[in-house]
Amino acid sequence: MDSILSIFKIGVGPSSSHTIGPIVAMNRFCELLGDRVELVSRVQVVxxxxxxxxxxxxxxxxxCIIGLCGLAPKDVTPEKKRAIIDAVFGKNTLNLAGRHEINFIYDRDIFFDDSMLPLHENGLIARAYDExxxxxxxxTYYSTGGGFVSTAQELSSPDGQSLDEANLKFDFDSASKLAELCSVHNCSIAEIVMLRESESMSKKAVKDYCLEVYEAMMECYNNGITSSERILPGSIRLNRLAPAIKKRLDTNEKEDMDPLAMIDYVSMYARAVSEENASGGKVVTAPTNGACGVIPAVLLYIQNHRFYMDEAKIIDFILTAAAIGYLYKKNASISGAEAGCQAEIGVASSMAAAAMAMVSGASTQQVFNAAEIAMEHHLGLTCDPVGGLVQIPCIERNVLGAIKAISAAKMVLDGDAxxxxxxxxxxxxxxxxxKDMNSKYKETSLGGLAKMVSC
Ligand code: SF4
Structure with a gap:
């Protein structure tokens, strides 16, 4: 059974479906091998x-290489990553599942096959051979977005809902069902999510996880804002901008003369987190790595410029955002490869709008309206990352996704619900x-900006 909160995963950049998902898939492959790991002489990943x-x-x-070494996304540090890469590319060795050293030759053991597997755009096959x-x-594994991974068998099961979920009193599969639960039990969306999650874990564990997610988001922002790295990794050689924006805002005495100065702050918040993701740093999927800057930016906007958020408000914010993300994951997609950037930045914006509306005192219906407005104005957004990197247009899309979320939340607070x-x-x-979108525009870098811009 998936926890609703699993939409927020602490891991590493730059991509949840393309980096975290493959790490998780290879962790699962190590588990599948179990004691047979000692028999393995060679591993191949396609x-x-x-x-x-x-x-x-x-x-x-x-x-994939990190995952094969048995390291979970949350535990990846720059030092551990460097040691694994040095062993593979320097000595042609890999410590399978962290306990059995095998020969691993990158060009022989990792294959890139552009053909799609039948069940999802992000498929991979892992094989282990003896001597x-x-x-x-x-x-066969499918990375279905946001760091979620399913085997072919799991993905092709006729009913996506597990037996455990079917038995949950407070589970919901639509916004209308969630609204009904809120009305019947006289609860907010955040309270229903808390009740749903505490059917399988303690309330304290739910609260602790919300705060851990929040702390990881803030740590990511601080890392991004203080980074001394000038240029992001990759062929585009894109400058990191957040530290420079911070410097300017910290010394800008005339800031209050520009009525739109707040946009610079939101831009700085979203950029800092997204740039950290692009450089492979520690981030939280929200709901994905590519869109990881939107929700922290809205959180920072509220707490730095609107009102104080105590622990209870932060938990409500995270739970409400998670509820909206859960609805998209259950009924649509949070994968750019499956549904374009609307499923990443659009969903992040929708989650953030709902969460901001909630902590700003909106009614349940207004919260749903905020989520709807934010998505409505992302419909059709394609995924065409230049150079196959999570940089252009991704980083700026996080800024604009956050601004749309704030606008959507403000609109509903003025509305009549x-x-x-x-x-x-x-x-x-x-x-x-x-689903109607041409596959060129779904994280293949075969169309759009990726085709137009040379790098
Ligand atoms: S353009 Fe593609 S890779 Fe970039 S954030 Fe959007 S969905 Fe992710």
Missing amino acids: LHGSLSLTGKGHLTDIG NNELIVEQ TARVSLDEVIITMYKTG
């Missing part, structure tokens, strides 16, 4: 579809639009 097409820029190959070149284990378009309707519309 990356398919979008994992192949943008895999190098998104560090999918490195993610006689006999196959020990083969497994009526809505001509429901959140459920816009979620399905986003998914259908994504």
